[in-house]
Amino acid sequence: MSSSSLTTLVSLLLPCLLSLLLLHLSTVLDPDPDAAAPRVKKAPPLPLRFRHDGTFKILQVADMHFGNGAATRCRDVGPDGGGALCSDLNTTRFLRRLIEAEKPDLIAFTGDNIFGTSATDAAESLLKAISPAMEFKVPWAAILGNHDQESTMTREELMTFMSLMDYSVSQVNPPGFLVHGFGNYHIGIHGPYGSELVNTSLLNLYFLDSGDREVVNGVKTYGWIKESQQAWLRSISLELQVH
Numbered sequence: 360m361s362s363s364s365l366t367t368l369v370s371l372l373l374p375c376l377l378s379l380l381l382l383h384l385s386t387v388l389d390p391d392p393d394a395a396a397p398r399v400k401k402a403p404p405l406p407l408r409f410r411h412d413g414t415f416k417i418l419q420v421a422d423m424h425f426g427n428g429a430a431t432r433c434r435d436v437g438p439d440g441g442g443a444l445c446s447d448l449n450t451t452r453f454l455r456r457l458i459e460a461e462k463p464d465l466i467a468f469t470g471d472n473i474f475g476t477s478a479t480d481a482a483e484s485l486l487k488a489i490s491p492a493m494e495f496k497v498p499w500a501a502i503l504g505n506h507d508q509e510s511t512m513t514r515e516e517l518m519t520f521m522s523l524m525d526y527s528v529s530q531v532n533p534p535g536f537l538v539h540g541f542g543n544y545h546i547g548i549h550g551p552y553g554s555e556l557v558n559t560s561l562l563n564l565y566f567l568d569s570g571d572r573e574v575v576n577g578v579k580t581y582g583w584i585k586e587s588q589q590a591w592l593r594s595i596s597l598e599l600q601v602h
């Protein structure tokens with residue numbers, strides 16, 4: 360691991376350690392026998408690594424369009440809407456089956472994870488939508504589509520929340536870089552333990568926020584990846600090529 364990515368890791372960990380400390384302090388200062396133990400994020404073992412057989416399996420899940428769970432009917436599943444039985448829970452069951460069958464090393468949720476107009480509480484919908492990954496303790500990374508922020512959280516709040524959920528490796532933005540959007544980050548997949556490449560990232564995954572919607576010269580259109588994001592991508596990619 361390069362010293363700069365170690366610094367990045369430390370600067371990422373420091374706020375967690377600080378909030379842990381604060382949680383403990385507040386428990387000591389204000390003991391409440393009825394309060395549940397403070398809940399801290401369950402983190403996956405980092406860095407992520409290739410398996411000993413040289414594989415690393417990524418399951419990409421896009422457009423779950425998750426709403427309120429059992430109460431949200433399926434769309435686009437035939438003329439009858441998939442029948443009265445079809446809801447968001449079918450998505451959950453499908454995701455569980457995929458995880459059991461494929462045993463992915465990482466799940467990449469690439470946007471429209473929740474669907475604003477049918478999600479009355481963004482945090483609850485996200486927790487439900489991502490629950491299979493957390494249940495199976497699979498590390499996961501997420502970015503946003505153009506529908507995620509249509510519920511009760513902004514794009515910044517959504518990325519922050521997702522970065523704090525169990526087994527998440529999502530990050531809001533690269534520390535020390537001013538980039539457009541929320542959800543621009545890099546994840547390095549290292550060689551397996553016991554190999555010569557144990558400290559080397561063999562696969563660099565870049566996540567970029569392609570935005571929401573924009574109006575250009577009075578015309579409504581979708582967002583795009585901006586100059587500042589490309590500058591960050593070039594910079595980190597060059598830095599990683601040196602090491």
Ligand SMILES: *[C@@H]1O[C@H](CO)[C@@H](O)[C@H](O)[C@H]1NC(C)=O
Nearest residue numbers: 433436441444445446448449
């Ligand atoms: C949704 O799940 C229910 C319960 O397992 C099942 O009966 C129904 O056929 C599923 N719908 C679709 C479209 O797969």
Ligand SMILES: *[C@@H]1O[C@H](CO)[C@@H](O)[C@H](O)[C@H]1NC(C)=O
Nearest residue numbers: 360553554555556557558559
């Ligand atoms: C990997 O890093 C650890 C900790 O810095 C070091 O002890 C070990 O020798 C390194 N292994 C290799 C193969 O570079």
